[in-house]
Amino acid sequence: LPTRSQVDPGSLPAYACQRHTPLNHHNLCFTEALETLAEAAGFEGSQGRLISFRRAASVLRALPGPITNVSQLRGLPCFGDHSSRIVQELLEHGISSEVERVKQSERYQTMKLFTQIFGVGVKTADKWYREGLRTLEDLQGQTRKLNRQQEAGIRHFEDLSSSVWRHEADAIQRVVEEAVWQVLPGASVTLTGGFRRGKLQGHDVDFLITHPVEGQEAGLIPKVMGLLESQGLVLYQHTQSNHYQDFKDLEHKVSQSTAIDAYERCFSILWLPKSPTSFHPEAGEGPKEPSRDGKAVRVDLVVAPISQFAFALLGWTGSQHFERELRRFSRAEKQMLLNSHGLYHPEKESLPAASEEDIFTHLGLEYIAPEQRNA
Numbered sequence: 001l002p003t004r005s006q007v008d009p010g011s012l013p014a015y016a017c018q019r020h021t022p023l024n025h026h027n028l029c030f031t032e033a034l035e036t037l038a039e040a041a042g043f044e045g046s047q048g049r050l051i052s053f054r055r056a057a058s059v060l061r062a063l064p065g066p067i068t069n070v071s072q073l074r075g076l077p078c079f080g081d082h083s084s085r086i087v088q089e090l091l092e093h094g095i096s097s098e099v100e101r102v103k104q105s106e107r108y109q110t111m112k113l114f115t116q117i118f119g120v121g122v123k124t125a126d127k128w129y130r131e132g133l134r135t136l137e138d139l140q141g142q143t144r145k146l147n148r149q150q151e152a153g154i155r156h157f158e159d160l161s162s163s164v165w166r167h168e169a170d171a172i173q174r175v176v177e178e179a180v181w182q183v184l185p186g187a188s189v190t191l192t193g194g195f196r197r198g199k200l201q202g203h204d205v206d207f208l209i210t211h212p213v214e215g216q217e218a219g220l221i222p223k224v225m226g227l228l229e230s231q232g233l234v235l236y237q238h239t240q241s242n243h244y245q246d247f248k249d250l251e252h253k254v255s256q257s258t259a260i261d262a263y264e265r266c267f268s269i270l271w272l273p274k275s276p277t278s279f280h281p282e283a284g285e286g287p288k289e290p291s292r293d294g295k296a297v298r299v300d301l302v303v304a305p306i307s308q309f310a311f312a313l314l315g316w317t318g319s320q321h322f323e324r325e326l327r328r329f330s331r332a333e334k335q336m337l338l339n340s341h342g343l344y345h346p347e348k349e350s351l352p353a354a355s356e357e358d359i360f361t362h363l364g365l366e367y368i369a370p371e372q373r374n375a
């Protein structure tokens with residue numbers, strides 16, 4: 001590991017998309033504390049505080065060595081009084097009373113539990129909390145409050161709250177590829193999200209699908225999901241068709257800082273059998289009552305036309321904070337709008353890009369490899 005003297009805050013750029021942020025870093029106890037406060041701020045709807053704590057944590061993840069003295073925080077970008085105080089507390093006492101108080105609070109624990117459910121965001125979790133609900137059992141007693149997605153999220157809660165491992169992601173990829181190639185020979189399936197950044201475990205598996213001939217990819221997902229469904233592998237799915245045309249006008253481009261894009265996509269829960277022999281659809285073991293010899297896994301499928309593929313790949317690789325910083329950099333430093341469909345000068349068409357490298361070049365940024373985007 002690099003020594004303390006190599007921590008040179010003066011050389012750290014302000015935007016996360018200008019930094020190399022590896023998966024494993026040297027300041028885990030600080031980043032965990034700051035991420036807890038970021039998360040708790042998000043639960044209270046304080047987007048500003050959420051981003052401040054997340055930016056501070058992200059800076060520490062990019063440092064070449066551990067913080068061992070508060071003086072090292074001086075000159076670091078994005079480090080305000082509050083974040084500095086937390087680090088100081090941790091350095092002096094090994095524990096932060098504020099972070100501990102948050103973690104032990106009923107509010108934080110309940111919001112964390114509820115927002116962990118597939119299909120439940122902060123708004124819904126907060127509403128349930130204010131209604132006095134606290135546990136999964138409470139929710140199961142109130143099923144009329146649940147939509148189809150949340151109901152599936154609770155039914156598969158145990159599987160979905162355990163990590164997806166890399167070998168499981170690879171197994172899902174083989175299943176998805178098989179179905180995609182049957183429907184559209186020549187299509188490609190790319191693993192994106194956290195696994196593309198080198199993570200060994202994740203909360204879901206993200207795939208980006210395209211075809212070398214523009215237009216061939218359209219309408220792929222309903223056919224692929226139909227095929228998987230006939231194999232008894234679909235526990236839940238919600239497919240959205242491509243609505244880029246409605247999305248393309250400037251109004252939408254301007255509000256592009258949200259992560260939402262307009263691609264054909266599917267948010268699903270798939271059944272991953274433990275071994276090929278453990279699943280016998282002909283024996284009547286449908287997906288609704290799967291044998292325990294397998295696991296429910298959250299899978300996101302996104303389909304992009306080849307001309308937008310590089311933007312979709314960059315947008316779906318994350319991390320979420322890295323993406324937010326890329327868009328902020330584009331807007332504030334380059335007066336351009338970046339989203340998962342393109343990079344636009346206001347009022348103009350997207351700049352063409354055949355690769356992620358092209359996009360970084362358009363923005364005047366050094367290329368950051370996926371493994372270094374763990375901001």
Ligand code: CTP
Binds near residue numbers: 259
């Ligand atoms: N994303 C997006 N639009 C959504 C959901 C996600 O553009 N509606 C992007 C996110 O910004 C992120 C990437 O897709 O860059 C992956 O999102 P997600 O699966 O939530 O996170 P991961 O980084 O893959 O982490 P995890 O391992 O927890 O899945």
Ligand code: MN
Binds near residue numbers: 020366
């Ligand atoms: Mn560099």
Ligand code: MN
Binds near residue numbers: 194202203206
């Ligand atoms: Mn993911």
Ligand code: MN
Binds near residue numbers: 193204205206300
């Ligand atoms: Mn995802």
